[in-house]
Amino acid sequence: xxxxxxxxxxxxxxxxxxxxxxxxxxxxxxxxxxxxxxxxxxxxxxxxxxxxxxxxxxxxxxxxxxxxxxxxxxxxxxxxxxxxxxxxxxxxxxxxxxxxxxxxxxxxxxxxxxxxxxxxxxxxxxxxxxxxxxxxxxxxxxxxxxxxxxxxxxxxxxxxxxxxxxxxxxxxxxxxxxxxxxxxxxxxxxxxxxxxxxxxxxxxxxxxxxxxxxxxxxxxxxxxxxxxxxxxxxxxxxxxxxxxxxxxxxxxxxxxxxxxxxxxxxxxxxxxxxxxxxxxxxxxxxxxxxxxxxxxxxxxxxxxxx
Numbered sequence: 001x002x003x004x005x006x007x008x009x010x011x012x013x014x015x016x017x018x019x020x021x022x023x024x025x026x027x028x029x030x031x032x033x034x035x036x037x038x039x040x041x042x043x044x045x046x047x048x049x050x051x052x053x054x055x056x057x058x059x060x061x062x063x064x065x066x067x068x069x070x071x072x073x074x075x076x077x078x079x080x081x082x083x084x085x086x087x088x089x090x091x092x093x094x095x096x097x098x099x100x101x102x103x104x105x106x107x108x109x110x111x112x113x114x115x116x117x118x119x120x121x122x123x124x125x126x127x128x129x130x131x132x133x134x135x136x137x138x139x140x141x142x143x144x145x146x147x148x149x150x151x152x153x154x155x156x157x158x159x160x161x162x163x164x165x166x167x168x169x170x171x172x173x174x175x176x177x178x179x180x181x182x183x184x185x186x187x188x189x190x191x192x193x194x195x196x197x198x199x200x201x202x203x204x205x206x207x208x209x210x211x212x213x214x215x216x217x218x219x220x221x222x223x224x225x226x227x228x229x230x231x232x233x234x235x236x237x238x239x240x241x242x243x244x245x246x247x248x249x250x251x252x253x254x255x256x257x258x259x260x261x262x263x264x265x266x267x268x269x270x271x272x273x274x275x276x277x278x279x280x281x282x283x284x285x286x287x288x289x290x291x292x293x294x295x296x297x298x299x300x301x302x303x304x305x306x
Contacts, residue, residue: 035074036061042074042081044150047088054081090149093159097145097225101138104232107239108134108263115242115259130260134267138231141224141274148221157208158221161201165226165277169193170233180237181262198223198277202284212289219281227274234266 039061043054057077064070082091111117112131149155172193173183185193198219205218241262243255 161222162225166229177237198280202281215285223277
């Protein structure tokens, strides 16, 4: 497999690793089947006002028998959890991430069809294969974000951190479409986008919950959301410019080649953004946890009470 495909699939590998590390995913006993896992996932997305409803649905599922009957019940509960208000922060974040992912892929697919990129594409790889790679990356980021959104206290700081990282990255390049497709980061730009911002997100996540594990989760959620936000913005820029705008530095491209090259650069930027925030943010969260110890819980004094 070409090295660049391995690099582009890195967010998918991160998402799989996050999913496999979730201890709640593992079976607790013989009743821990797919419908139960699905319903638990949905219950974790509920707002506090609907937490009792989620527990009631879990109890009702325990009394149902038959695989398809349990699957139908769990699917109906998932739909109710995601569609019926009031929504929790996790559910709102999930809908926002799903909307960004769907819009990005639809734009990318539209550009692939409009400019007939299926006959060309990245480095001799067909445009349809590139489209499949984009789909896998987007799904990987969405799955990783979904797992993290379920964690208590992670949704808000993680999504805010992702918005902050995406805004800083776009500001460094310039918000115009032409600036997006011609941006070449300088040394200090790389330091800010790849070190300072991810480090600040990881440290802030640890301080937010006074827990380095929470800081690491915040950094990962920020990585997924920032990557998808920047990919959406950059894809819109390509859709606006097409093959026009400032000439590419390499020169000599056809319109189709120019569009394909710009879309390919967007995916590389997505991978770099996601990995840098996840890795640097993880390290910063762990370091902050060592520097800022949680205060020990007070010990009751039975003598004093007497």
